[in-house]
Amino acid sequence: xxxxxxxxxxxxxxxxxxxxxxxxxxxxxxxxxxxxxxxxxxxxxxxxxxxxxxxxxxxxxxxxxxxxxxxxxxxxxxxxxxxxxxxxxxxxxxxxxxxxxxxxxxxxxxxxxxxxxxxxxxxxxxxxxxxxxxxxxxxxxxxxxxxxxxxxxxxxxxxxxxxxxxxxxxxxxxxxxxxxxxxxxxxxxxxxxxxxxxxxxxxxxxxxxxxxxxxxxxxxxxxxxxxxxxxxxxxxxxxxxxxxxxxxxxxxxxxxxxxxxxxxxxxxxxxxxxxxxxxxxxxxxxxxxxxxxxxxxxxxxxxxxxxxxxxxxxxxxxxxxxxxxxxxxxxxxxxxxxxxxxxxxxxxxxxxxxxxxxxxxxxxxxxxxxxxxxxxxxxxxxxxxxxxxxxxxxxxxxxxxxxxxxxxxxxxxxxxxxxxxxxxxxxxx
Numbered sequence: 001x002x003x004x005x006x007x008x009x010x011x012x013x014x015x016x017x018x019x020x021x022x023x024x025x026x027x028x029x030x031x032x033x034x035x036x037x038x039x040x041x042x043x044x045x046x047x048x049x050x051x052x053x054x055x056x057x058x059x060x061x062x063x064x065x066x067x068x069x070x071x072x073x074x075x076x077x078x079x080x081x082x083x084x085x086x087x088x089x090x091x092x093x094x095x096x097x098x099x100x101x102x103x104x105x106x107x108x109x110x111x112x113x114x115x116x117x118x119x120x121x122x123x124x125x126x127x128x129x130x131x132x133x134x135x136x137x138x139x140x141x142x143x144x145x146x147x148x149x150x151x152x153x154x155x156x157x158x159x160x161x162x163x164x165x166x167x168x169x170x171x172x173x174x175x176x177x178x179x180x181x182x183x184x185x186x187x188x189x190x191x192x193x194x195x196x197x198x199x200x201x202x203x204x205x206x207x208x209x210x211x212x213x214x215x216x217x218x219x220x221x222x223x224x225x226x227x228x229x230x231x232x233x234x235x236x237x238x239x240x241x242x243x244x245x246x247x248x249x250x251x252x253x254x255x256x257x258x259x260x261x262x263x264x265x266x267x268x269x270x271x272x273x274x275x276x277x278x279x280x281x282x283x284x285x286x287x288x289x290x291x292x293x294x295x296x297x298x299x300x301x302x303x304x305x306x307x308x309x310x311x312x313x314x315x316x317x318x319x320x321x322x323x324x325x326x327x328x329x330x331x332x333x334x335x336x337x338x339x340x341x342x343x344x345x346x347x348x349x350x351x352x353x354x355x356x357x358x359x360x361x362x363x364x365x366x367x368x369x370x371x372x373x374x375x376x377x378x379x380x381x382x383x384x385x386x387x388x389x390x391x392x393x394x395x396x397x398x399x400x401x402x403x404x405x406x407x408x409x410x411x412x413x414x415x416x417x418x419x420x421x422x423x424x425x426x427x428x429x
Contacts, residue, residue, distance in 0.1 A: 052174035057094035079204035089142035101157025131169035167194030180204030185422030196425035222347030230255030231353030239416035254355035268321025301332030330356025331366035340373035352384030375400035
């Protein structure tokens with residue numbers, strides 16, 4: 001068995017594909033879950049055991065139900081292949097969309113079972129329910145190395161309520177629980193946290209890699225440590241800013257949230273989006289940064305328009321600010337240069353949130369330029385999920401980044417320093 005464990009461990013390393021990029025640890029398993037000291041699939045005897053694995057198969061589909069992007073499925077393969085290789089009886093579960101506790105064929109995981117079968121090269125059977133008669137019968141009939149996918153856990157209203165009875169019913173299908181869905185680790189749902197009250201619970205490779213790499217960045221970063229925050233609302237990132245100011249050397253703020261900080265300094269922001277109820281907070285954070293010796297960089301010019309539209313005509317608004325009739329929709333060329341210089345000198349870069357309305361091509365260059373600067377830097381680069389991850393993928397820089405997080409809200413809460421229920425419930429080493 002020792003030889004086969006080594007062999008399948010090697011296979012799992014290789015199947016990380018694009019996740020193992022220029023700055024990544026060449027052996028992601030060596031440091032898995034170190035920073036949170038959680039047990040992993042390699043710490044448990046899995047052979048012959050029924051193992052319930054929480055995955056994130058919340059993939060986009062077209063109107064016919066065909067999967068249009070299978071990245072989340074692909075990222076689950078290392079854990080699934082490892083479990084198959086050591087002879088576990090694998091039971092997969094996930095949510096898809098928001099069926100709101102009712103059975104809705106539109107949100108069935110049937111297409112996921114088909115795609116998984118193709119990727120794994122063997123049939124993945126599909127249960128007609130989650131904890132009902134069919135799921136119980138199929139789980140009991142599994143042989144070593146076989147894979148079963150349960151139907152959408154959110155077809156049952158008890159899932160999102162973290163109902164103990166539903167958690168226990170899920171747990172009754174298996175003997176060990178594995179959480180490998182970082183994107184939902186911030187949710188205290190039955191399949192992400194509740195089930196761990198009834199089964200030994202460990203993390204898979206995907207979650208292990210997330211908490212190891214992001215944990216390293218927060219606890220022992222290569223310096224200078226630069227954080228780049230963008231997006232729309234300051235209110236969405238209050239906790240993140242508070243936490244990062246304790247850790248970073250430079251904090252770069254772009255996107256619409258920069259206009260709240262600019263107004264707090266007395267700048268002219270025109271018709272740009274501003275959270276006036278967060279002006280005092282912005283001033284407090286800038287004062288805190290000064291006291292801690294942290295440099296805050298804000299835009300010194302912007303790309304503006306007279307309306308929020310894809311066909312609006314862009315113009316550069318310089319250091320004097322933005323006039324009343326215009327709104328900022330992207331960072332300007334001088335700001336791109338300023339931000340890029342800070343990034344090029346960084347040892348570690350964490351990025352969460354675009355620099356502008358990157359969905360509109362006329363206002364995408366700032367986000368593209370920051371992605372390019374991070375890709376070309378020698379820094380350990382961590383992209384914190386959500387829109388910034390989508391931008392990096394869309395703009396073709398994904399393979400140049402050390403790590404692209406699979407979690408949007410989970411990444412934010414992780415950067416905020418909050419305890420994630422789907423990780424806290426796992427066994428400590």
